[in-house]
Amino acid sequence: MWVDGRDGNLMVSSRYLDRGNRVDVYLDVIHELVHVRQFMEGRELFDNQYRYSARPTEVEAYRYAVQEARRLGLSDERICEYLKTEWMSDRDLRELATVVDVGC
Ligand SMILES: [Zn+2]
Secondary structure, eight states, X not given: OEXXXXXXXXXXXXXXXXXSOHHHHXXXXXXXXXXXXXXXXXXXXXXXXXXXXXXXXXXXHHHXXXXXXXXXXXXXXXXXXXXXXXXXXXXXXHHHHHHTTOOO
16 A cells, blocks of 8 residues: 555555455555645655655654554554564664654
8 A cells, every 4th residue: 555656646456455454454544644645735755865764754654553553452562563564674663663652
């Protein structure tokens, strides 16, 4: 799931919608809707002067997703599992988790 940086459209893999974990898909929607708002505000979503886990637009989107995860009652362990993505190193995961106050 991602936001197209050209037009701000929310893009979703139908395979992910069909097979992804329901909670992960829901939290991704929260995360990506923050990016849609950021796009509408004219912000640069893919500012490469920052690493992914330190990019202000990503940190903000993850903060909202984590806030919603906590509202759902998810444990830090489960939220940490959600934060971990295949393109993020362990170092980046730890950095992001610290910034969004999740114990990983
Ligand atoms: Zn993002």
